[in-house]
Amino acid sequence: MVNRSDVHYFGAGPAPLPTPVLEQAAQVLLNYKDKGIGLCEISHRSPEANEILTDAKQSLTTLLDIPDDYEILFLQSGGSGEFSATVYNLVSIWVEKKRAKIAQEVGDDQAEVLKRLRKVVDEELKLDYLVTGSWSLKASQEAARLVGSKYVNVAVDARKANGGKFGVIPPEDQWRLTPRTSGSGPALAYFCDNETVDGVEFPSFPHSLDGDDAPLVCGDMSSNFISRKVDVRKYAIIFGGAQKNIGNTGIAIVIIRKSLLPPHSTPASPDLLRELGLPVGPIVLDYPTIAKNNSLYNTLPIFDVWVAGQVMAGLVHAYGTKRIGGQEEISNEKAQLIYDVLDKYSQIYRVVPDKSVRSRMNICFRVHGGDADKEKAFLVGAEKKGLLGLKGHRSVGGIRASNYNAVSVEGAKKLVAYLEEYAQS
Incomplete structure (x- = not known):
C-alpha cells in the first residue's frame, strides 16, 4: 500500500492540499460541529454556512x-x-x-x-x-x-x-x-x-x-x-x-x-x-x-468554501505578521532550487519560457530536446521515486512541475535529487 507520505504530487490541478486540512475534512464530512450531520448536508443558508463564508x-x-x-x-x-x-x-x-x-x-x-x-x-x-x-x-x-x-x-x-x-x-x-x-x-x-x-x-x-x-x-x-x-x-x-x-x-x-x-x-x-x-x-x-x-x-x-477557508487560515496562522509574504519566500525558495538544477544540466533540460518570465508556480521544461521516448522514460523514473503529476499539459507536452503551496520544500528537494540523478545517468 502506498501512503500519502510516500509521494509528492506536482500536478497542475486539481492540486495537492495540506494533509491536516484533508484529515479534518474527513471528520467534518461525517459530523460537523457535533451536529450529527456532515458539512455537505447542512443548508447553505444556515448560520454555520454564513460563519464559514465570513471566516474564509x-x-x-x-x-x-x-x-x-x-x-x-x-x-x-x-x-x-x-x-x-x-x-x-x-x-x-x-x-x-x-x-x-x-x-x-x-x-x-x-x-x-x-x-x-x-x-x-x-x-x-x-x-x-x-x-x-x-x-x-x-x-x-x-x-x-x-x-x-x-x-x-x-x-x-x-x-x-x-x-x-x-x-x-x-x-x-x-x-x-x-x-x-x-x-x-x-x-x-x-x-x-x-x-x-x-x-x-x-x-x-x-x-x-x-x-x-x-x-x-x-x-x-x-x-x-x-x-x-x-x-x-x-x-x-x-x-x-x-x-x-x-x-x-x-x-x-x-x-x-x-x-x-x-x-x-x-x-x-x-x-x-x-x-x-x-x-x-x-x-x-x-x-x-x-x-x-x-x-x-x-x-x-x-x-x-470551508476547505479554502481552512487552507487560508492555516497560512494566516503559519506566517503571522508576514502574511502572504511568508508563503512568497517559500515559493521562491522551491522554484529557485528546481530552476538551478535545470540550468545546471542545460544539455539535458531546456526550460521552455524565457528566463525573464519563468513562472514560480508552473515549471515547464523539456528533456533531451523534447524526445518523446526519453521524456516518457523520465516520467516513469519519476513515478518510481514517488514524484507524480509531472506530465506537461496535453496541448504542449513536455514536463511540468507545478510548485503550488502544498508542495513542501522536502518535495521540491526530492525532485531536485531526481533531476540530478537522471542528468548524471
Whole structure:
C-alpha cells in the first residue's frame, strides 16, 4: 500500500492540499460541529454556512491585505466562467455610463439617446487583452465570442515575438493598448498573471496598466493565488479557481472593487443591451446579484468554501505578521532550487519560457530536446521515486512541475535529487 507520505504530487490541478486540512475534512464530512450531520448536508443558508463564508473572507482579507472598499465573492463558475462574467458585467457598466452621459446632453429624447449610443458602441467599445499564454488566449476568444471580435483588442500576442509559441512577454512599449483619453477608454483591460500551461508569469505589475482608468482585470490568477504579495488596490477585479493553491475543485473566488457594484455603478438594463445587440449575462454570473446575496443567490458548495477557508487560515496562522509574504519566500525558495538544477544540466533540460518570465508556480521544461521516448522514460523514473503529476499539459507536452503551496520544500528537494540523478545517468 502506498501512503500519502510516500509521494509528492506536482500536478497542475486539481492540486495537492495540506494533509491536516484533508484529515479534518474527513471528520467534518461525517459530523460537523457535533451536529450529527456532515458539512455537505447542512443548508447553505444556515448560520454555520454564513460563519464559514465570513471566516474564509477574513482569512483572504488578512493574507492579501484587501482594503475595505473591495468585496469577496464565491461562485461556482471556475476561472473559465469568469472569462464570461467579467465581460458581461464590465461591458454592461461601460454601456450604462455612456448612456447616462448622452442622456444628460439630449434630455428625454429616448430615440436620440439610443441612436447616439449605437454610434458610440460601434465606434468606441473595446476590450483590451494581453495574450501571453493559453489561458489569456481563451479569455480573449471568449470575449470575442460574446461581443464580437471587432470589439476585442488583442494589445499583445506573445506568440508573434517567439516564433509562434508562448514563452515571452514582449516589452511594454510594443503593446497596442486602446488609447485612454478623457472620458473614454476600453470597457476593461485584461491580463493573466500566471499562465499554468506555458509556465509564464509576470515578474511584476505591468507599468503600462498602473493607474489605468480602464477597469483592470487580473484574470485567472488560479495558479498563483496566495503565493506572493499582490497590491489589490491596482485592480478592479481579481479572480481565480480554488483548485490549485487554495482548495478543491468547485468554486471560483472574485475580489472586486465595490465601486463596480450598486449603488456606485449601475449596469445597463437587459432590454438596452438587447437593443444594442450585446449579450445579457446569466444571473448566476451577475456580480451585483451575487454580492447582494452574500454569494448565496444559488446553492453554494459550502464544503468547498470551508476547505479554502481552512487552507487560508492555516497560512494566516503559519506566517503571522508576514502574511502572504511568508508563503512568497517559500515559493521562491522551491522554484529557485528546481530552476538551478535545470540550468545546471542545460544539455539535458531546456526550460521552455524565457528566463525573464519563468513562472514560480508552473515549471515547464523539456528533456533531451523534447524526445518523446526519453521524456516518457523520465516520467516513469519519476513515478518510481514517488514524484507524480509531472506530465506537461496535453496541448504542449513536455514536463511540468507545478510548485503550488502544498508542495513542501522536502518535495521540491526530492525532485531536485531526481533531476540530478537522471542528468548524471
